[in-house]
Amino acid sequence: MSHYDLNLEGVERLPLKTFTEKAYLDYSMYVILDRALPHVGDGLKPVQRRIIYAMSELGLSAVSKHKKSARTVGDVLGKFHPHGDSACYEAMVLLAQPFSSRYPFVDGQGNWGSPDDPKSFAAMRYTEARLSPYAQLLLSELGQGTADWVPNFDGTLEEPRVLPARLPNVLLNGGTGIAVGMATDIPPHNLREVAAACIHLLAHPEASVEDLCRHVQGPDFPTEAEIITPRRELVALYRTGNGSLRMRARYERENGDIIITALPHQVSGAKVLEQIAAQMNAKKLPMVEDLRDESDHEHPTRLVITPRSNRVDIPGLMAHLFATTDLERSYRVNLNVIGLDGRPQVKNLVQLLTEWLSFRTETVRRRLQWRLDKVEKRLHILAGLLIAYLNIDEVIRIIREHDEPKPVLMERFGLTDAQAEAILELKLRHLAKLEEMKIRGEQDELSRERDQLRAILGSGELLRNLVRDEIAADAEKFGDDRRSPIVERAAAQALDESALIPSEPLTVVLSRMGWVRAAKGHEVDAAGLSYKSGDGFLSASPGRSNQQAVFIDSTGRTYALAAHTLPSARGQGEPLSGRLSPPDGARFVGVMMGAPDDLYLLATDHGYGFICTLEDMISRNRGGKVVLTVPEGANVLPPVRIRDLERQRLAAATSDGYLLVTVLSDLPRMARGKGNKIISIPPARLKAREEWMVEPALVAEGEVLNVVAGKKFKAVKGPELEEYLGERGRRGRKLPRGFQKVDALNAVIP
Missing domain, CATH: 3.30.1360.40 (Gyrase A; domain 2)
Incomplete structure (x- = not known):
């Protein structure tokens, strides 16, 4: 029998699934309730509450001398918070940094970090701290029966479950925390605004979120940067308890x-x-x-x-x-707090303040009840003392004559045990006649206070008025002006990349083998640049460094590259195939540059073409996009820039010597396609590759059309040019002898 089979008594057996589920649930509830989320009552997490309480126990009030932070952290860890010292000290630092907390609880001395680097604070052995005056709002009522006390982690001391906050600190300082399965992000708010909302809610318990937002304009951070979230979004945020807001530098x-x-x-x-x-x-x-x-x-x-x-x-x-x-940042808002019922919940503004006011009203009621109990107890003692003064000789005689005078006194004068004890503890100096007058004066004063306390405790309206007056007084004492102005602004827009690049003239040069480079300026002899062996000049286009260079290949696809990224013309450039992915076998035909609305004539040598804007040809993809549809067997002609659509004419010639001059604006403007017929060529001759359209030219008024045939040139101008005018798509007119085989057309200024 192996030792694994031993059935030990007192050992509980559980399936692993059940055990892990319970362990994880216990852990998550601990993190949610006892570590990461603030309580609606005082707006503090346990570590913050323990730091403030431990500092008050050390006597570190706002008027005391500063003490070493290590002393405070040691007390917090040793008495209330059995966790790491660095985490505890960091929580204390955040309570002290005026740029982290809207209303700091700790007044620090030494290096407590800077806005540039909040974690640059000195070690706790160097810094000193005491509580700030604002901490009174949490501690001033602590010893007055207002807090529930619970044992500390080892059961040797007691600590307050929640501090009796006089103002809704849960909104004033805000807080962030990540629990298990939930988180909280509460932005800080302005004390005066929140106090005004509380006072309004006390008078109008049925108030809506919109009503309260007339007082609470929005969050108020410890910085003077602008909150630029629109008003309607802020109201929606307070209505749901969820959302986001944006801040912008000033x-x-x-x-x-x-x-x-x-x-x-x-x-x-x-x-x-x-x-x-x-x-x-x-x-x-x-x-x-x-x-x-x-x-x-x-x-x-x-x-x-x-x-x-x-x-x-x-x-x-x-x-x-x-x-x-x-310089502009977004902040998440999630008003998730532990409520009075001990459960975490995302609350809207009305729920949050209503629940806090309920907490505050109960705290004030407990304080008044505690005071009333003390007053009544004192009045009871004073009544006994007065009886003793009125019968002082007999009291002295009983004390002198009896070993146990207390029961005799109680029986003789009808005193209670507490009254008899108080008489027996009287000092001889208090037996003067003056004391009787003091007792009667104190009785009158305490009786008035008792009646006042009973009246407030017996009237909900008087209790609410007291809460209201105390909130107003605290707001007057500790309130300040709003720091973060709320200004509606248009959404920030990043500048287009082209706007961020210096605009300098350059010329993009493309070689026959598809190598590209950019030369500074427009006066560039592109054909005279040095090329690799077997390569030569193909195309060039002037433009500016902040523009796109658009390339077209033999399949009709276009591609775009930022001109400022192209290599310098001091070298031989780099192959376009390294940056782009054209189809196999494709070769580059031409390059284009200019403004997005510049026009270009795209055509194939089958005599079809159309007008296209440069913007329509720009593609961000390495594979480009199909702009020109190329018929089977046709070649793409180099693109021609259109400088004046209305004044320029389109001159088209076939390799067999037919010339046609047409109105350029008759061609359609398209984003993509095959285009319309520019000049007519018999289909059989196209198919047999016996005739095709050469690169067209655009001729403006006063310019001369040069027809190139081998080494011969013919200048066609004026009335002679008019003879070749015709409708788009016609065959055109045959050129004279010697120009039956046309190689190229170009327009020149005479």
Whole structure:
């Protein structure tokens, strides 16, 4: 029998599935309820609550001397929070950083980090801390019967389950947390606005989210950057408890420079400068000349961007930077808190404030009841003391004559045990006649307070009025102006890549073997450049460095490459096949450049063609796109740029010496296709490859058409050119002897 078969008594056997399910559920509930989510009452997570309570127990009030942070962290870990010291100290740092917390609870001394690098704080052995005045709002009522006390982790001490917050800190400081299966993201808010909403809700319990949003304009971060989310989206966010909002940096102009004066919440100025510098290094910000950080103690945020000239479009540049850097940031909002019922729930603004007001009203009721109990207990004692003063001689006699005077006193004067004990503990100096007057004065004062407390506790309206007055007083004492202005702005748009590239003249040159390069300027002798052995000039197109170079191949496909990325003409360039993926056997025919709405004539040597905009030919794909449909057996002719659609005429000639001049605008404008017939060629001759259309030419008024036949040239101009005019798609007229075999046409200025 193996030892695995032993049936040990007291050992519980469980299926692994059941055990793991229970273990994971227990862990997830612990993380949700006891670590990651804030409580609606005080808006704190357990670690934050324990830090603040431990500091109050150490006597670190706002008027005390600062003490080493390590002392506080040691107390928190040893007494209440058995977790890591670095995590605890980091939570304490976040409570102290004025750029992380809207209303900091901890007043730190030493290096507590900076907005550029919030985690650059010194170790806890160097820094010192005490509570801030704002922490009074959590602690001032703690010893007045307002909190439920629970044992600490080892059962030797007690800690408050929830602190008796006087204001809804859950919204004021906000908080983030990731639990198991849920998270919370509550942005901070302005104290005065939230207090006004609470007061409105006390007077109008049926108020809607829209009513409360008249007071709560939106979140209020510890930075002066703008919240640019539209008002309707903010209201929707408060209505559902879910959503997002955007913040945008603020800038101003100063002597031509752009000065960024406020960054979005938790955005590092150093990182923003890195992001802008990276774009400058990649030559994607030609309009920016210089970048520097002039932040100091007087100006915590002062980032300076110097434009290249005063002609730079500043709003356009800043819109691009907002879209491409952390100068504009989005924040998730998820109002997920642990409610009074101990369950996590995403609440809208009305639910959140209603529940907090319920918590606050109960806290005030408990405080008043605790005070009433103390007042009544004291009045009871005072009544006994008064009896003793009125019968002082007999009281002294009983005490002198009896070993156990308490029961005798109780029987003789009808006193309770507590009253008799108080009489026996009287000091001799208090037996003066003056004491009787003091007792009667205290009795009168306490009686008035008792009646007042009973009236408030017995009236819901008086209790609500007290809560309202206390909220208003605290808002007056601790409130401040809104820091994050809410401004509706249009969405930031990144500039088109072409707008970010310097616009310089260049000429793109294409060789017969499909090698490409870009030469600076337009006065370039493209045919005179050096080419590889067996290669030579094919086509060139002038344009600008911020434009696209569009190539067309022998299959009618077009491709586009950014001109500024092409290699310099100082070398022999690089093959287009390295960047593009044309079909097998295809060769490049021509190159085009210009504005997106520039027109080009595309045609095949079967005599068909159409007019196309350059924009319609641009393709981002390596494989390009089919623009020109090529009939079987036909060749694609080099594209011809149209400079003036109305003034230029289209001259088309066949290899067999037929010339036709037509109106250029008769050709259709198309995005893709075969096109219409330009000049008629007998199909049998096309099929046998006995005749075809040569590259057409565009002739403007006053220009001369040159017909090239071998080594001979014929200039056709004026009235002679008119003789070849005809309707598009006709056969045309035969050229004179010697020009029966046409090689090329070109238009020249005489």
